[in-house]
Structure formats: C-alpha cells, structure tokens
Amino acid sequence: xxxxxxxxxxxxxxxxxxxxxxxxxxETTPSAFVFIALCALTTTVVGLRWSFDYPLFRLIQxxxxxxxxxxxxxxxxxxxxxxxxxxxxxxxxxxxxLASFTYPFWQPPLDPVLTLLYVAYGAALIRASYKTSNxxxxxxxSDIDNALKAERIAGAMLLMSAMIDGAVAIDYAxxxxxxxxxxLTISHAVLLPVLVIAVIMMxxxxxxxxxxxxxxxxxxxxxxxxxxxxxxxxxxxxxxDIVHKIDVLLTTKDVFLDPDLSLDRLARKACIPxxxxxxxxxxxxxxxxxQVVNEYRIERAKQLLISTNKNITQVYLDSGFQTxxxxxxxxxxxxxQTPSAFRHSMQDSTQTRSNE
Numbered sequence: 001x002x003x004x005x006x007x008x009x010x011x012x013x014x015x016x017x018x019x020x021x022x023x024x025x026x027e028t029t030p031s032a033f034v035f036i037a038l039c040a041l042t043t044t045v046v047g048l049r050w051s052f053d054y055p056l057f058r059l060i061q062x063x064x065x066x067x068x069x070x071x072x073x074x075x076x077x078x079x080x081x082x083x084x085x086x087x088x089x090x091x092x093x094x095x096x097x098l099a100s101f102t103y104p105f106w107q108p109p110l111d112p113v114l115t116l117l118y119v120a121y122g123a124a125l126i127r128a129s130y131k132t133s134n135x136x137x138x139x140x141x142s143d144i145d146n147a148l149k150a151e152r153i154a155g156a157m158l159l160m161s162a163m164i165d166g167a168v169a170i171d172y173a174x175x176x177x178x179x180x181x182x183x184l185t186i187s188h189a190v191l192l193p194v195l196v197i198a199v200i201m202m203x204x205x206x207x208x209x210x211x212x213x214x215x216x217x218x219x220x221x222x223x224x225x226x227x228x229x230x231x232x233x234x235x236x237x238x239x240x241d242i243v244h245k246i247d248v249l250l251t252t253k254d255v256f257l258d259p260d261l262s263l264d265r266l267a268r269k270a271c272i273p274x275x276x277x278x279x280x281x282x283x284x285x286x287x288x289x290x291q292v293v294n295e296y297r298i299e300r301a302k303q304l305l306i307s308t309n310k311n312i313t314q315v316y317l318d319s320g321f322q323t324x325x326x327x328x329x330x331x332x333x334x335x336x337q338t339p340s341a342f343r344h345s346m347q348d349s350t351q352t353r354s355n356e
Contacts, residue, residue: 007047010188014040014196021200028138031075032203036196038064038071043188050184059100062110066096068195069121069158075199076125076151079136079206082264092117111169115162122158125151132282135289136202137264137274142297142326143205144263144290150201157195161187207262234279242280245270256296257320263289294330297321301331305343312339 018036021029042064049057070089092113099108128134129151139147164187171179234242249270250256258265266289267274281289301319304310310318316327316339331339 005047005051006185007043007050007188010192011040011043011047014043014193017196017200026204027208028206029203031071031078032199035068035071035075035199038067039192039196042068043192046184046188050181062100062114063093063097065114066093066117068161069118072154072158072195072199073121073124076128076136076154076202079138079147079202080128080134081137111165115165115169118158118162118165122155122162125155125158127155129155132288133275133279135263135274135278136205137267138207138262139202139205140207140259140322141261141263141266141290141293142259142320142322144288147202147205150198150205154195154198154202157191157198161191161195164191207260207265234276234283238276239280239283242270242272242276243284245272246277246281250293250296256293257300257318259317259320259322261293261320266293291330291333294321295334298331298334301327301339302335302342305339306346315339 014036018033018040021033021036042061045057045061045064048054049061070093073089074085096110096113099110099113102108103110129148135144136147136151164183167183168180171177171183246266249266253269255261255266255269263274263278267277270277278289281287281292285292297320301315301321304315304318308315312327313324316324319327321327321330328338331337331342335342337345
C-alpha cells in the first residue's frame with residue numbers, strides 16, 4: 001500500500017476546502033479563499049521539500065511561510081475596518097524573498113526572522129481581539145463573540161507556529177534534524193488546519209457590505225467628518241446623546257431585526273462613527289454593542305413567546321437571530337432561563353392569575 005506523506009494529505013484537504021469556499025461565491029470569503037490556497041500551496045511545498053529535497057523547494061518554502069501570518073492578519077483586519085492593504089506589511093515577505101535568493105552569499109538568519117514574524121502577528125491578533133474600542137465593525141453583531149474567539153485562536157496558532165519554527169531550528173542545531181518529521185507532523189496536522197478554520201469562521205461572520213439606500217452623500221460626509229475625532233474620549237453629554245440616538249434607532253426602526261446588522265451598518269444608519277458607538281455603549285452599559293443589541297432581540301423574542309404559538313425556530317428568526325445556539329445562549333444570559341422554560345413559566349403564571 002502506498003503511504004502518502006501527511007503534508008500532501010493536508011494540502012489535498014485544504015485544496016478541497018478552498019474550492020468549496022470559492023464555489024460559495026460569497027462577498028466576504030475571497031480573502032479566506034486566498035489564505036487557504038496559500039496554506040495548501042505552502043503545505044505542498046513542504047511535503048515536496050522533505051520528500052525530494054529539491055533546491056527549488058528549499059528556496060520557496062520560507063517565502064511562502066512568510067506570507068502566511070501577513071495574509072492571516074489581513075483576513076482579520078478587514079473584519080475590523082475595511083481599508084486598503086498597507087504596503088509596509090509586504091516588507092517581511094520581500095525581505096525573506098531577497099534573503100532566500102541571496103542566501104548562499106551572506107546566509108541571513110531566516111529562521112529567527114520567520115519566528116519573530118509569527119510572534120509579532122500572533123501577538124497583534126490576540127491584542128486586537130481584546131481591544132473593546134476596536135470591535136470588528138464588519139462582523140454581524142450576533143457573531144462578534146465567535147469572531148473574536150476565532151481571532152484569538154488564530155493568534156495563538158501563529159504563536160505556536162513560531163514555537164514550531166524555533167523547535168525546527170533547535171533540532172537542526174543540536175540533533176541534526178532527527179526529529180524534524182515529528183515536528184512538521186504536529187504543525188501540519190494541528191496548527192495549520194486550526195488556523196484555517198479560524199480564518200473561515202471570521203470570514204463567514206462578516207456581513208455583506210450593502211450600502212443603505214436611505215443613506216445619502218450628506219450623511220456619508222457627516223460620518224467621515226466625525227471620524228476625525230472618533231479616537232478622542234467622549235464627554236458624558238456625548239455618551240448620553242449617542243446612546244439616546246441608538247436607543248431611538250433600535251426601538252422605532254427595529255433595526256435589530258436585521259440578522260446581518262453589523263456595527264458598521266448601525267453606524268451608517270445612525271450617522272455616527274462605529275468607534276464612538278462602541279465606546280459610548282461600553283461606557284454607559286458596561287457591555288459591548290453586540291450584547292446590547294441582542295438584548296433588544298431577546299425582548300422581541302419574549303413578546304413572541306408570550307403572545308404567539310410560534311415554535312422556537314421561528315421565534316429566533318423573527319427576532320433577528322441567525323442561529324439557534326446563539327439565541328439560546330443570549331436568552332439564558334438575559335433571562336436566566338431557556339426559551340421553552342420561559343414560555344412555560346409565562347403560561348403557568350397566566351393560568352394561575354386566571355384561576356384566582
């Protein structure tokens with residue numbers, strides 16, 4: 001029986017995953033597709049290098065490896081704020097490329113550079129996921145918690161990949177590379193697939209970027225002008241004003257019923273920069289905007305559970321939730337009960353009052 005090296009198996013699975021993602025043709029998945037394709041190519045090159053040890057593969061491998069953390073960072077950064085790719089992020093891959101082609105002449109420290117690169121981007125992803133003032137604006141509000149978890153997981157995987165790079169360097173230095181296959185097996189069987197899954201989770205959490213038809217150019221100009229001071233601390237009056245506007249928007253327009261509602265979309269409807277909304281909500285309620293919007297959805301769900309005979313699935317869909325798990329989690333957080341238990345308790349309470 002022919003034994004297929006693990007990197008080729010992983011590369012095949014990643015290729016299939018990339019094709020499936022491409023066939024979905026969703027607006028939010030192109031960056032994830034590019035990342036998965038890059039990972040599949042990198043894994044293939046790794047397998048070819050350690051199976052055949054061609055000089056070309058030794059040359060290409062560090063170049064592709066240097067692109068992975070940069071591309072992962074981009075996949076998550078566009079979920080926070082849509083912006084053009086900053087050119088300075090290309091400097092590490094460019095340096096690694098030049099160093100790889102000129103390696104015979106001056107033997108640059110490629111392994112430490114790659115390790116540092118993975119550490120830097122891994123730490124940056126974890127740091128970004130914990131900044132309450134920098135919530136992912138393009139992600140559906142109902143999916144923000146999962147998106148932030150995915151970002152932390154991706155950061156952790158990059159940090160662990162840096163440890164793998166360090167382990168490879170140590171194995172070469174002290175053990176002549178005797179354990180290299182075991183180290184690579186751990187890397188390609190665990191770390192890379194988990195990193196890919198985290199990127200997919202983030203991309204699928206992003207809301208389609210539809211421009212609100214009710215938003216005119218004057219409103220866009222107002223938001224753009226306000227962004228100039230969006231990083232400045234908000235006064236108490238500004239916080240109260242923003243919170244009032246958001247409350248009016250949620251209660252009178254029922255925008256929370258939009259399952260694709262994101263912080264960016266809410267900001268456009270309110271004509272207030274997303275960061276100011278996030279900061280004001282946090283300062284006023286001590287909770288993030290996702291939790292606050294979900295509380296409006298839970299109130300609607302409670303009304304439907306009491307006043308209608310709709311099943312739980314229809315209730316959460318009519319309340320603005322997309323998934324049953326998210327609905328149950330948020331309902332329990334707000335009410336301390338499951339939706340079914342809440343409905344039964346309300347029915348029992350009504351029956352008791354009618355019997356009195």
